[in-house]
Amino acid sequence: xxxxxxxxxxxxxxxxxxxxxxxxxxxxxxxxxxxxxxxxxxxxxxxxxxxxxxxxxxxxxxxxxxxxxxxxxxxxxxxxxxxxxxxxxxxxxxxxxxxxxxxxxxxxxxxxxxxxxxxxxxxxxxxxxxxxxxxxxxxxxxxxxxxxxxxxxxxxxxxxxxxxxxxxxxxxxxxxxxx
Amino acid sequence: xxxxxxxxxxxxxxxxxxxxxxxxxxxxxxxxxxxxxxxxxxxxxxxxxxxxxxxxxxxxxxxxxxxxxxxxxxxxxxxxxxxxxxxxxxxxxxxxxxxxxxxxxxxxxxxxxxxxxxxxxxxxxxxxxxxxxxxxxxxxxxxxxxxxxxxxxxxxxxxxxxxxxxxxxxxxxxxxxxxxxxxxxxxxxxxxxxxxxxxxxxxxxxxxxxxxxxxxxxxxxxxxxxxxxxxxxxxxxxxxxxxxxxxxxxxxxxxxxxxxxxxxxxxxxxxxxxxxxxxxxxxxxxxxxxxxxxxxxxxxxxxxxxxxxxxxxxxxxxxxxxxxxxxxxxxxxxxxxxxxxxxxxxxxxxxxxxxxxxxxx
Numbered sequence: 398x399x400x401x402x403x404x405x406x407x408x409x410x411x412x413x414x415x416x417x418x419x420x421x422x423x424x425x426x427x428x429x430x431x432x433x434x435x436x437x438x439x440x441x442x443x444x445x446x447x448x449x450x451x452x453x454x455x456x457x458x459x460x461x462x463x464x465x466x467x468x469x470x471x472x473x474x475x476x477x478x479x480x481x482x483x484x485x486x487x488x489x490x491x492x493x494x495x496x497x498x499x500x501x502x503x504x505x506x507x508x509x510x511x512x513x514x515x516x517x518x519x520x521x522x523x524x525x526x527x528x529x530x531x532x533x534x535x536x537x538x539x540x541x542x543x544x545x546x547x548x549x550x551x552x553x554x555x556x557x558x559x560x561x562x563x564x565x566x567x568x569x570x571x572x573x574x575x576x
Numbered sequence: 577x578x579x580x581x582x583x584x585x586x587x588x589x590x591x592x593x594x595x596x597x598x599x600x601x602x603x604x605x606x607x608x609x610x611x612x613x614x615x616x617x618x619x620x621x622x623x624x625x626x627x628x629x630x631x632x633x634x635x636x637x638x639x640x641x642x643x644x645x646x647x648x649x650x651x652x653x654x655x656x657x658x659x660x661x662x663x664x665x666x667x668x669x670x671x672x673x674x675x676x677x678x679x680x681x682x683x684x685x686x687x688x689x690x691x692x693x694x695x696x697x698x699x700x701x702x703x704x705x706x707x708x709x710x711x712x713x714x715x716x717x718x719x720x721x722x723x724x725x726x727x728x729x730x731x732x733x734x735x736x737x738x739x740x741x742x743x744x745x746x747x748x749x750x751x752x753x754x755x756x757x758x759x760x761x762x763x764x765x766x767x768x769x770x771x772x773x774x775x776x777x778x779x780x781x782x783x784x785x786x787x788x789x790x791x792x793x794x795x796x797x798x799x800x801x802x803x804x805x806x807x808x809x810x811x812x813x814x815x816x817x818x819x820x821x822x823x824x825x826x827x828x829x830x831x832x833x834x835x836x837x838x839x840x841x842x843x844x845x846x847x848x849x850x851x852x853x854x855x856x857x858x859x860x861x862x863x864x865x866x867x868x869x870x871x872x873x874x875x876x877x878x879x880x881x882x883x884x885x886x887x888x889x890x891x892x893x894x895x896x897x898x899x900x901x902x903x904x905x906x907x908x909x910x911x912x913x914x915x916x917x918x919x920x921x922x923x924x925x926x927x928x929x930x931x932x933x934x935x936x937x
Contacts, residue, residue, distance in 0.1 A: 409897060416630045416896040426634045 438552050441504045441519040444497055445548040446541040449487050454541060455516035458492035465511035470501035488514075495540060499524050499533040509553070518550040605705050608685045616838040617647040619887055623838075626891040654831035662824050666732040673729025674825065674832035680722040681839035687711040688846050689773045691856045691876035694869055703872065704773055711772040712760060715847065716753070719802060723749045725836065726804075726811065730821035741820030745811035748905060749802055755913035756798035759791040762917070762924040763851060776855035780862065785852040790920045792852045794913055799848060801909070803840040806894035810902055845886035846879070853882050 401407055427434055447455050458475035476493035478486045485491075509518050527533055542548045621636065621643065628635030636643035661670055691703035708714050723746050730742020766787050767775050775784070785792045801808040812820035819825075822833045849855060856875030866874070900908070926933065 409893075413892060413896045416892065419632055420626075420629045422632050424629075424634050425632050428634070 436521050440521040441506050443499075443520055443522040443524045444508070444535075444540055445518050445520050445550065446495065446537065447516050447518060447550065448542055448544060448547070451484065452544045453483070453485055453487040454491060455487050455514045456492045456495065457488040457490050457514055457516070458495075459513065461511040461513065462508035462517055465507040467505060467507060468501045468503045470498045471508060472496045492537070495537050497535050497540065499535055500530060518553050520548055520550060521552065600701060601705060604703070605686070608690065608705060609682060612682060612685050612839055612842060615842045615883075616835055617651070619838040619841060620650060620834070621647045622887065623891050626888065627895050630892070630895045651831070654828050657827040659827040659829070660824075662734065664734045665824065666734065669728050669732035671829070673725055673732055674829045674836070675725075676728060677722065677725025677836040678832045678839075680718055680725060681836040681843065683718045684715055684843045685846075687714055687772055688843075688850055689776050689855055690879060692868070692872045694872045702773070703876065707771055707773045710770045712764065712770045716757065716760075720753060722840065726821050729825065729833065733821070733824035735824050737817045737819070737823045738821050741811045741817045741823070744902065745804060745821055748804075748808065748810060748909075751906065751909040752798040752801035752913070755794055755909060755917045756802065758914065758917035758921055759794040759798070760851070762791045762921045763788050765921075765924055765928060772850055776850055776857065779854040779857050783852065783854040783857070788852065788920075788924070790916065791924075794917045794920065795851065796848065797913060799844045800890070800893065803844050803890070804837060805841065805890055807897040807900050808905060809899060810905060841887060841890050842883065845883040845890070848886050849879060849882035855879055
């Protein structure tokens with residue numbers, strides 16, 4: 398090392414100059430509760446169980462989503478629709494119980510891809526942070542969209558997705574063939 | 577009989593003088609103490625803000641506007657924390673440790689001239705608690721005592737990390753005190769006085785930093801080491817010693833240690849400003865023909881501006897430079913700073929006595 402290098406002081410001064418420049422730089426912090434980071438248009442957050450235009454639940458409890466789920470987060474119990482419940486459930490069979498364990502879910506979106514009835518979608522809503530594990534097993538009371546407060550999922554239905562959904566059976570056959 | 581009456585009169589006048597003197601000094605002492613604590617309090621806030629800004633962050637901004645109430649919140653937190661005293665510790669010493677650290681930190685403010693004298697109704701009130709004619713020696717004595725707070729605390733904890741931290745702290749402070757003392761001797765040779773008030777008065781023209789640049793550099797580095805600040809913060813080196821000498825401390829006793837560090841930083845900044853940067857003097861202010869009381873207030877403002885700058889420097893360095901390794905620290909202290917300060921002393925002496933030396937040949 399040369400004498401100047403051995404003194405270390407020039408190096409210290411240049412280092413301090415660098416940190417001083419950072420003093421005036423734009424801060425990278427996002428002030429979370431007031432400010433939020435911009436989400437991707439097709440962000441995969443909390444699930445919603447959709448209703449049809451008349452307000453009946455679309456889910457028919459076929460169980461494809463539970464099968465598709467790699468984390469095995471979905472559980473459901475099917476029930477048969479009674480006469481007079483046509484305005485509640487679209488098909489003759491419906492999910493009496495539909496639970497997603499939000500701690501298990503990896504938000505991959507395979508369930509919405511598997512769904513033949515356009516019933517389950519992932520939305521851009523964040524899942525709450527809660528204190529117990531039990532609270533994070535979401536039931537139908539949270540998952541099904543309220544009739545008067547529909548959840549917009551058009552962002553998830555891009556042209557690419559629509560194209561894919563139109564030929565969904567091929568996708569399923571493909572995976573079936575691989576097995 | 578007349579003599580007795582006369583002496584009684586002078587005695588009563590004297591008593592009256594002593595009374596006003598005591599009241600005035602009492603007010604000044606309390607004011608300096610209060611200002612020291614407030615500055616130290618806001619240094620903790622400033623430290624977090626400066627650290628954040630240097631790292632492109634925002635820093636505390638939730639308690640009050642711009643987080644200005646953060647020190648209060650921190651203080652409340654410290655007081656509310658559970659007080660733990662380890663069962664195997666020496667309880668008396670365990671409590672004395674942080675108290676001593678705090679006490680010695682607060683004692684140094686007594687000899688620093690905070691501003692020029694204020695004249696009220698013909699009476700002159702100096703803005704210095706006491707102008708001891710051995711002010712510098714007093715400063716050094718008290719600063720040396722500071723190591724006892726850390727040493728006693730580390731020892732009393734009865735914990736190997738605390739003890740190692742305390743040993744590091746004491747050896748580090750003793751090592752750097754030597755170089756610091758020698759650099760100050762060179763300054764004293766130039767000024768010819770140990771009184772801080774006189775040193776400041778002499779700096780009306782040129783500041784001492786112009787006369788003693790090397791001495792200033794040595795003093796600055798040693799001040800960093802004496803206050804246990806980065807890059808010399810080995811006594812509380814988290815990566816090696818958990819928390820160093822305050823590993824076992826909790827609640828306000830820990831707060832005292834941390835607070836003492838910030839008070840030390842404030843006092844060090846004040847001492848550096850006083851010794852080398854003209855104290856309350858500012859060039860060209862004398863030419864403004866201001867009232868002496870206005871000048872006194874301006875002087876206090878100038879001194880605090882310098883102090884704030886040096887506190888910022890302390891933080892700036894802390895958040896720029898990584899920590900030394902212990903052997904590097906000792907090498908710097910003994911092999912570089914002490915020889916350098918001795919050389920500085922020699923050169924200062926030669927320059928001062930140049931006329932006499934020439935005569936010898």
